[in-house]
Amino acid sequence: MKAVHVVEGRAVPLERADVDTDQIIPSEWLKRVERTGFGRGLFSEWRDDPAFVLNQAEYAGASILVAGPRFGTGSSREHAVWALMDYGFEAVIAPSFGDIFRNNSSKQGLVIVQMPPEDVANLTRLVKEDPSRHVVVDVENLVVEVPEANWQRPFALEAATRERLLNGWDDIGLTLRRDEEITSYERGHGNPSWAGLLTS
C-alpha cells in the first residue's frame, strides 16, 4: 500500500449515526471480483437524493469524510473501504468506528481518525460554515487542523497502525519474513483432525 503522511483537502459532513457497511456499499456491489470501481456504489441508496451531502457542489472533490458515531459497523466487507477510497476519500473522522472496518482501513491506507464527539461536532460546524476550508489530517504528528479557522485537535492512533501508514508496509511481505517462526510453531501444534476425512 501507499505510504500516507498527511491528508489535506475539503471535508464532507455526513451527519448520520450508525452508518453500517451495508449503507456504505450495498450487497449488490459485492458480487464483483475486481478491487476497483466501487466508488460508484458508495452510499448508493442515498446518492439519488439531490439533497444528499455528497451531491452538493461545494463539497465536490473532498478527500475527508466527517461521520457520526459507530461508522462502519456490521458486515466485514472490505468493499466499504475500497468504495470510500475509489470515490476519493483518504481519511474518515468520527467519534467511533466498527472494529473490522477500522482494521480493514488500516490495511488499505485509509486513515481512521477517532475523536471525541464534541471535536467532531466542532469540525462539522467549521466545514458547514465554509465548505471550502481545508482540513489537514497529520498522521506523523497525530493532529487534525483547520488552519484557516486556527483550529487544532490531537487524535490517537495505535502505534503499529501509524507505522504501517507512514511506511506503506505490506503486512504479508513482513509476515512471510517470519516463515521460520511460523514453521517452528506449526511443528509443535499438530495437524487438524479433519485432514483426510473430508474431500470435495
Place this chain on the structure above:
Amino acid sequence: MGRTLYEKIWDEHVIAGVGETPLLYVDLHLVHEVTSPQAFDGLRLNSRRVRRPDRTIATADHNVPTEPLSVPVADPVSARQLEALDENCDEFGVTLFPRGHENQGIVHVIGPELGLSQPGSVIVCGDSHTSTHGALGALAFGIGTSEVEHVLATQTLVQQKAKTMAVTVNGALRPGVSAKDLVLAIVARLGTGGGAGHVFEYRGEAIRALSMEGRMTVCNMSIEAGARAGLIAVDETTIEYLRGRPGVAAGSAFEAQAERWRAYVSDDDAIFDAEIVLDAADVVANVTWGTNPAQVVALSGTVPSPEEARADQREAFERALAYMDLTPGTPVREIPVDVVFIGSCTNSRIEDLRAAAKVAAGRSVAPSVRALVVPGSHHVKAQAEAEGLDEIFLAAGFEWREPGCSMCLGMNPDQLRPGQRSASTSNRNFEGRQGRGGRTHLVSPAVAAATAIAGHFAEPGDLS
C-alpha cells in the same frame, strides 16, 4: 491469577518474537465466494501460494440461488463470482463444497455440523458472523479481504489482544422464549457499539441451559453489539454435539480429545475487563422495530416514540421510524407483514426449523404473505426432510428451498421489493439489507412462523 477462556486460546496461538508484532496462528480458515476473489488475485499477483490448503475449507453460500441445481445462476455477475471460487480453489488446492454438493451450506452452519469448528481453536472467515463458531469454545471472528489474503499466504494474522467482557445471563428463560429473543435483548442492552474492542464470553445458568444450536444463535449476533467474537465455555453439551461429527476422531481418540477440550473454560478466578448481567426471566419475545439490531421492542409492546431516545440518538431514531414507515404507539401485533424469511446463519439449523414447523403444522400462511424456509445446509435440509418438516411447511403454504444465505442479504434473487415489510430470522435490519427499500424486522423462528400464519406480528400462543 486465573485466565479467561479467551486468554487461554490466545496464549496457545500467539507467535511473538521479542519486540515483534504478535501473530495469531489460524487453525481453520473458512472461505466463501464474496470476500475471497480479490485475495486470491493478490496471491497470484505476488506469486504466493496458500500455505495450508489443509486448514482452508471453501463453500458457495452468499450468491447461490435457492432453487434446484437445474436452475442456472441467472445473474452473470453472481455466476462469474461463483466460477472464480471454483477456479481459485482448483488452482490453489483448496477443498470446496460448491452449489449442490452434499456438504454445501452457509459457512457458519457447515463448520460446526461437519465437526470442523472445534474447542480451543482459532477460526477466521471473511464474514462478520464468524463469531457463531464461538459457541463451541473456539475463538472465531470475521476479517476483511486483505486479512483473508494474509491468512491464505501465512496461516496467521497480525493481531492485538482484545479486552474481555463477561455477558452473564442468570436464571432460566421463560417457556416459549428463545435464544434469538435473548440475544436481541443483549444487543438492545449494549447498543451496536457497546462491545467494540471486546471479546464476549456468554456465561450463567441460562447460557448453560441452551442447546448447542441456541448457543450458536447467541454467539452469531455478538458482532451486532460491536464485539468481534463471542465465546461459550466447553461443557458436556459441547462434547455431545461434537461426538460422531465427520471431522472429529472416533472411539477412544475422541474421548482423549474430549478430555483436552474440557480445559477450554475460564478459570474461577479469571478477571474480565467488563461485565454485564441479565436476568433471563426478564426476556420476552422480541422484534426489532428500526434499522439497527439494537432497536428492539417486545412483541407485546408498541412502536416506541423518539421522546424515549437519548438526545444524541433522536435523529437516528426518527430516520429509522421514517424508513420503516412506522407510527409511534402502534401495537407491534397490528403491523402487517408481506414476507416471512426463515433462514440465515442465525436461525437455519434443524432446531430452528423444528420450532417453526411446530407452529406451522396444520395451519395456513395468510394469503397476503409470501413465506420462505431456507435451510442452512444440505445436511440440515436432508434431516428436515427425514423428519417430514418439508411436508408440514409445504402443506401450510411456505416455500421450501435449497440452502444458502438467501434473503438475509439479498445477493441472490431472494429479495424484498421496495416498501415490502418482512419478519426475518436473520441478523441485520439495516436499510436495504434484504433488498432496496425493504423493511426488515428481526424475530425468532417461532415468531416468524406465527407471523406468517397471522399476517401480522404474532406469537404461537396468539394463533387459534
